[in-house]
Each structure stands twice: as C-alpha cells, then as structure tokens.
Amino acid sequence: MALRHVAALKWSRELTESETREINQAMDLYVSTAVQPRSYSHGPDIGGKFGTFDYVLIADFDSEDEFLAFNSDPLHDAVRAVLAGKVAKAEFVQFDTEWPGDRT
Structure with missing residues (x-):
C-alpha cells in the first residue's frame, strides 16, 4: 500500500516572516x-x-511502515519544538493512494 500523509496547520496567531522561515527550514532539514x-x-x-488552514x-x-518510521523518528521532535506554541489546530489524514477511488 502506498500512503499519502497530509497535515494541515492553523496558526494560533499571525506569524512573523522569521517564524515562517524557521518552520520551512525545520521541515526541509527534517526530511x-x-x-x-x-x-x-x-x-x-x-x-x-x-x-482555511495556514500551512500544509x-x-x-x-x-x-515507512510512514510510521518517518512519524516516530526522534528528529520529528525538532519540528514539533519549532511548531510549539504556534499551532492552534492541526488536522491529519493518511490514505492509500492505490485505493481504486484515486485516479489522479
């Protein structure tokens, strides 16, 4: 099963340019x-x-198994630390991209 993970984040307040850059860098470094x-x-x-949400x-x-390893990697905590105090709401969806309903 191939899996797609989608995370949508809603900020608790308007973020500064510096904070947005820090989040982008943390996500790039993590991956x-x-x-x-x-x-x-x-x-x-x-x-x-x-x-709408502010970030995806x-x-x-x-x-x-690859997704579970990605999600439980200790380095993920560094991204969570950067996001701490900035996220008011987070929604997550994982779905099978090989499901017959996905024809994209």
Missing part, C-alpha cells in the same frame, strides 16, 4: 535527515479564502 518519503512538499496557504505538508510513502 533531508529522516526517513525519506517518495515525495514531500509543504508551504503556507496563499490566501484568498477565509477559514504532503508526503508520499511506499508503505505504511
């Missing part, structure tokens, strides 16, 4: 040193719609 997903992208919302991460893995 460069941790279990490597097949694909990985993240970034801030470009705006335009009220009530999407990572594809070849198996559920």
Whole structure:
C-alpha cells in the first residue's frame, strides 16, 4: 500500500516572516535527515479564502511502515519544538493512494 500523509496547520496567531522561515527550514532539514518519503512538499496557504488552514505538508510513502518510521523518528521532535506554541489546530489524514477511488 502506498500512503499519502497530509497535515494541515492553523496558526494560533499571525506569524512573523522569521517564524515562517524557521518552520520551512525545520521541515526541509527534517526530511533531508529522516526517513525519506517518495515525495514531500509543504508551504503556507496563499490566501484568498477565509477559514482555511495556514500551512500544509504532503508526503508520499511506499508503505505504511515507512510512514510510521518517518512519524516516530526522534528528529520529528525538532519540528514539533519549532511548531510549539504556534499551532492552534492541526488536522491529519493518511490514505492509500492505490485505493481504486484515486485516479489522479
């Protein structure tokens, strides 16, 4: 089963440019040193719609085991530390990209 992990984050307040840069750098550093997903992208919302989330991460893995290793890697705690106090709400979804309903 190939797996896609989606994380959507809502900030607790408006972040500074420096804080946003720090988050981007932490996520880039983590993926460069941790279990490597097949694909990985993240970034801030470009705006335009009220009530959306502020930041999203999407990572594809070849198996559920790879995702679990990625999620439990101790280096993940460094990203969590950068996000601490900045996230009001986080939503996560993992789904099988080989499910017959996915035709993209």
